[in-house]
Amino acid sequence: MSNGGRFFGLSAIALGVMGLLYPQLAVGQRLPAGFPLHDIVLYATAALLILGGAAMNLPRAASLGAMALTGLLAFWVAAVNAPQLLARPAVFVSWESFCELVGMMAGAAAAWAMAGGPGGLARVSRLAFGLCLLVFGAAHFVYAKFSAPFVPAWLPPSQLFWVYATGVAQAAAGLALLSGVRARLAMVLLGAMYALFALLAHGPHILADPRAGENWSELCVTLVLLGTAWIMADSLGRADA
Template sequence: MTAEKTTMAFGWRLYGLGVMALGALCLAWGTFDTGQPVPRNFPDRTALAYAVAVFMLAAGAAVEWRRTVAWGAAALSVYYAVVVVILLNGRVLLAHYTQYGTYEGIAEQLAITAGGLLVYAANARIDAALAARLTRVAQLMFGVCALIFGGAHFVYMNLTAPLVPKWLPPSQEFWACATGLGHIAAGVAILTGVRARLAAILLTAMYASFTLLVHGPMLLANPSSHWIWSENAVNIALIGVAWLVADSLALTRR
């Protein structure tokens, strides 16, 4: 493994861990992840949920192992892009295209797709030019997702601000706005290539702080909530994706 891939390995293993956590939650609850809106009346829904959970666990585990990392990343990229983003969330988009939350939900799943593409491009035995194109597509996808995440902080300020710990000065609203602006600034930087790697590094640190300050405490307060467990798992995956974007941008500059 080259020094560059060794650096990226930290990101892709966090990414794989996040996906495995999502799969484990699906097994534990016997239902689909909250970001995969399968209709309640879908035939054999529970059996399909277990099958998808096993797939996510297997693909996430494959990402953790050097010999299977490209296969695992390819499987996750296709599943999330075609099934989760287009088929499942596409149906939701058609029904609720006026609601900003619909786009935020799609952005979460699209960011996970971008992570799979980055891992695949870095590890698959494919043409260097194709790998570079896939990497750039994934970077742009993540940049768009960051913009949407940032916008959600302002559209849903009444929901975002209460998530900030009350003891954190100067106020909950300040940090809700600051992190929203941080997402937007990072998205613009990644899309334009201006200070893009610094932006991705700061996003990685911000997502890590969310685990410590927001999602972790929420889980301790309400450990029976599937949604909170899922938010923790998604955030772990996003830390990995942001890390991958930062490292891929460093490689692109070289």
């Protein structure tokens, strides 16, 4: 397993632990109240995130762990997010939530491909993550005023400037991944940006209110997406070798 895959696995473990502490925020998103076997799905999700993430850090089990996480996240995409998206296609947050899970699934699938899984999965994963990044970039413009408080007020020139700048950066990274032009460099820079998100955007919110599950959830999702960017960079580096 690549370094990106191992980091992804550790981030999945963190997300799973968060899911045990705050079951209503499994995989960083809420499960509808009327979903069949509601509580079982939540705790099973948390357990599989922990087990799958741990397996990704064991040489002999890495492929199995990545495959398990791919399947788990695919279940959430198909059974939870897709129906919500179809029910509210005009609400942009439905697309953003959908793409968060697809982006994480793309990371797990790319790691699986690198660990001996289906070869064509790496290409599909890159395309899926590239499209998700376009949505993430657009979200910074659609929800600029909501995102602005996450930017430290001491950063010049303004909070809104950085919301728009990072939105453009994510969209540019998506275009690079889709086109293949400077794609590996784009993923390295994207990973660095997500690391700064974790440190500068989510860190202060956690320190201000460490009991809020939403704060921990957003941090863990950011770390998993960082792992996805890292895996993509690893995958592209292997393809260029």
